[in-house]
Amino acid sequence: MALMAIATSLALPARAQLFRTYLASDGNDSSPCTLAQPCRLLPAALAAVANEGEVWMLDSANYNTATVEVTKSVTIQAVPGALGSVVTNGHFAINIDTPGVKVTLRNLHMKRLTDGSGIVFSQGAEFNMSDCETNMDIHLSAPGSKVTIRNTAVRNTGGSGIFIYGTVVASLDRMHITGNGGAGVIILDRGAHVAISNSVIAGNGSGISVQTAGPNQLTTQVSVSGSTVTANGYGLYLTAGGGPLEVTASRNLITQSSIAGIYGYRSFDPVTIISDANVVTGNAIGFWFDWFPMGGTPPVIYTLSNNTVNFNGIVTQGGSLTPLAPM
Numbered sequence: 646m647a648l649m650a651i652a653t654s655l656a657l658p659a660r661a662q663l664f665r666t667y668l669a670s671d672g673n674d675s676s677p678c679t680l681a682q683p684c685r686l687l688p689a690a691l692a693a694v695a696n697e698g699e700v701w702m703l704d705s706a707n708y709n710t711a712t713v714e715v716t717k718s719v720t721i722q723a724v725p726g727a728l729g730s731v732v733t734n735g736h737f738a739i740n741i742d743t744p745g746v747k748v749t750l751r752n753l754h755m756k757r758l759t760d761g762s763g764i765v766f767s768q769g770a771e772f773n774m775s776d777c778e779t780n781m782d783i784h785l786s787a788p789g790s791k792v793t794i795r796n797t798a799v800r801n802t803g804g805s806g807i808f809i810y811g812t813v814v815a816s817l818d819r820m821h822i823t824g825n826g827g828a829g830v831i832i833l834d835r836g837a838h839v840a841i842s843n844s845v846i847a848g849n850g851s852g853i854s855v856q857t858a859g860p861n862q863l864t865t866q867v868s869v870s871g872s873t874v875t876a877n878g879y880g881l882y883l884t885a886g887g888g889p890l891e892v893t894a895s896r897n898l899i900t901q902s903s904i905a906g907i908y909g910y911r912s913f914d915p916v917t918i919i920s921d922a923n924v925v926t927g928n929a930i931g932f933w934f935d936w937f938p939m940g941g942t943p944p945v946i947y948t949l950s951n952n953t954v955n956f957n958g959i960v961t962q963g964g965s966l967t968p969l970a971p972m
Contacts, residue, residue, distance in 0.1 A: 651819045662695035668729075669892035670706035687713045687731070689719070693718055697747075700800075702729030712737045715748055722751035733781055733963070734758040740765050746937040747771040757802070786810035805831045806849070812863070820844035828854035829877070835888035836863030844872040846894075852877040852902075857914065859887035868893045876901045878926065879908050883944070886912035895921040905933040906957065909944030912937050916944035919969065924953045931957035934964030 662711025672683035705728035763781025805827030822829035906928035
């Protein structure tokens with residue numbers, strides 16, 4: 646009889662994973678994570694959900710006690726009206742480090758309690774984030790990945806807000822990036838393609854900082870459009886030392902920068918900036934040209950005649966703007 650029971654148990658199939666799993670403040674991780682019997686914490690729901698499935702937070706609560714390791718393609722979201730929280734307390738909040746995965750976060754509140762990083766995306770195919778709020782930094786470095794973040798607030802992180810490294814292709818739209826001690830958005834290394842649009846970037850050490858470095862000489866391309874960049878130390882801080890840097894700024898308000906509205910620094914590689922239909926006003930310096938070694942070739946800032954540049958303490962420092970005729 647015992648042998649028959651063992652044989653029968655061995656023949657039973659593994660429990661099928663669910664397309665949707667559920668979390669609730671009164672859930673239990675020994676439950677199957679169904680709507681009727683939700684789990685309590687994210688690791689249990691992620692273990693039960695199928696690849697490309699969904700995890701739903703049903704009410705307002707914190708849903709982790711340590712780093713949440715995401716190793717499959719999944720959407721993690723709170724139901725409308727719920728404050729689904731992921732916190733960090735000396736650790737990463739969410740770590741994504743699996744090749745090929747596609748991860749979406751929606752309608753989440755992410756909170757740093759003491760210290761630790763927020764979201765780390767170091768391997769994967771896609772990272773999407775929308776309708777979220779966080780005071781934790783976001784690190785995006787998965788080589789060749791596609792990143793979309795929209796309608797999200799990143800504020801008061803203590804350091805920089807969003808870090809983008811290397812060959813990431815990123816779109817940031819309708820963002821509120823405010824009150825960060827470092828840069829609101831910092832783009833590092835080389836080879837990134839980043840578009841920032843329709844956003845408010847205010848009260849940071851630098852609004853948008855691009856700092857290329859390294860030996861591979863890939864071109865970094867950044868566009869900033871339709872945004873308000875205000876009350877930062879630098880509005881746009883743009884430096885190239887590891888590959889050419891090409892930046893297009895169009896239809897932005899760049900104002901109240903305590904150091905400079907647009908700062909371009911050429912170390913060894915070309916820096917090309919196109920300013921199209923921007924209002925650059927009320928900055929300590931409107932446009933600042935800097936380069937090393939002095940006597941070499943400075944960055945080039947092309948301006949169309951449709952820019953409004955006035956009421957800056959100094960209009961240009963270290964160089965002159967190059968007129969660019971409209972096409």
